[in-house]
Amino acid sequence: MSVRIFITGGTFDKEYNELTGQLYFKDSHLPEMLELGRCRVAVDFRTLMMIDSLEMTDMDRELIARHCMDAEENQIIITHGTDTMADTAIILEKNVNGKTVVITGAMVPYKFGSSDGLFNLGSAMAFVQTLNPGVYVVMNGRCFHAANVRKNKQTGEFEELT
């Protein structure tokens, strides 16, 4: 039994374009991160999109949901921008049944020294193997239920609604 990883972009995968001075997306760093973590869980990954989560539409979210349902695996990690993680979680909650879906990301791009990305990926990998079916957001070493999470824009941390 392996874990399926869907890549959607987000801060996680942003890079610095040294010619323009802008942040942009190139390839995902996920394979490199799994290698760094010496991860030996069987995984399959696929890039569904490579966008800032502020630009993610409901159509994008339905596409993600469909991929979750169509996947053979029952354990799914989604890398995602932090700004709209909670929105995606709600849509997946409605559309994906019988699977453990963990959404994670990073506050700082993996390629920058101070990134939380590797820690979050380690957490996500563990939570996806142990949690009951359902949709979760995994950030800050914690796991939140889809319907009960928001990003606190002031602190950059995730917290329960209630």
Add this chain to the structure above:
Amino acid sequence: MSVRIFITGGTFDKEYNELTGQLYFKDSHLPEMLELGRCRVAVDFRTLMMIDSLEMTDMDRELIARHCMDAEENQIIITHGTDTMADTAIILEKNVNGKTVVITGAMVPYKFGSSDGLFNLGSAMAFVQTLNPGVYVVMNGRCFHAANVRKNKQTGEFEELT
């Protein structure tokens, strides 16, 4: 409810002494790593020893076990050298009841660019919150039962005995 972390040393916390060219132990990097991971799980940590796990004696292991039993917390992470993780796991399994104990570490010191430490710490933090009481080794994104794990010296990876 918070997580208790006991620090025992191991590769995880080794540093390079630039005057002697030797690897050595100074302070633990655990606080820095939790900060980097933006971890918001309540934790308390204490350094029990700062040694290479090849030098760890059964008396050391009993000390660790006693601290696990005496701790108020039921969720405990132990950072540990990889070489004798499995030995410590067996002794803890015999002596610690009703608690979830996760032993983790790193193949490469945290301070060196290519360390798996942050990934492992993320995994350990998630597994300790979700696994049933028992003693586990967490490495390579995986979780192993105390009685069924060994480090493969050829590959540096952890695997089941059977």
Add this chain to the structure above:
Amino acid sequence: MSVRIFITGGTFDKEYNELTGQLYFKDSHLPEMLELGRCRVAVDFRTLMMIDSLEMTDMDRELIARHCMDAEENQIIITHGTDTMADTAIILEKNVNGKTVVITGAMVPYKFGSSDGLFNLGSAMAFVQTLNPGVYVVMNGRCFHAANVRKNKQTGEFEELT
């Protein structure tokens, strides 16, 4: 005899704001970089401004020139955004006499893994101690005269005009 360093901002000192996802300026990383390089040249540094060099005006450049002339030191390093380094060099060339002035910077922020900043600072420190009075741009391990340098926008490299 010590080296004077004037900080003006540029990519060198940009950081990632994890709440907004934007690059911004906070404090200069220069002290940290000199420490990392175990630099034992006596230096004094002062931040004159903290701006993107595309926003630098001629008034800013005259301010830099005045500080160069007023400084007690005859060896001066200026950290600067790469886009208008050559423009500043020309104005300094006209206004600063009898001193060795080296302008340097980075293509990628120091805080991001792949920065050339530390290499450039090492080069600048060496060139400023050895070159005859004049104004120079130091990038790519090379040293260019003020009147004969441009940044190639396609490659991101510095080259002679002729």
Add this chain to the structure above:
Amino acid sequence: MSVRIFITGGTFDKEYNELTGQLYFKDSHLPEMLELGRCRVAVDFRTLMMIDSLEMTDMDRELIARHCMDAEENQIIITHGTDTMADTAIILEKNVNGKTVVITGAMVPYKFGSSDGLFNLGSAMAFVQTLNPGVYVVMNGRCFHAANVRKNKQTGEFEELT
């Protein structure tokens, strides 16, 4: 006109063997470091040996001297362990004429986060292009004449004899 780089090993190029927990030599990181520094000076490099400088014999030093004399280039950088840099400098001083030879290295391996290697390489690249013929040790952002330098074992810094 290009710069010749001879690699002899030293802390600079040490790596961490995650199976044995020992430091060891594999390949030189020099090409990677020049790329990181976006160095556009024409260089040719060759590995002469890959050893700890405490193990370097006078025969090794004569080999290095011969390569310096035989090289077409008049600007030569030698990467070298810090412990016996001064000894090698004296032998090269006696045997190499009419060339600018710069010996440099690092207190901490390049692959470890806190290395001074990139800074030193940047300095060495600049000094070798600007100094008069002679043999020099370049560390700590400074340049020392072959006959007037020692490593202070207490501080790890280089200093003049007199």
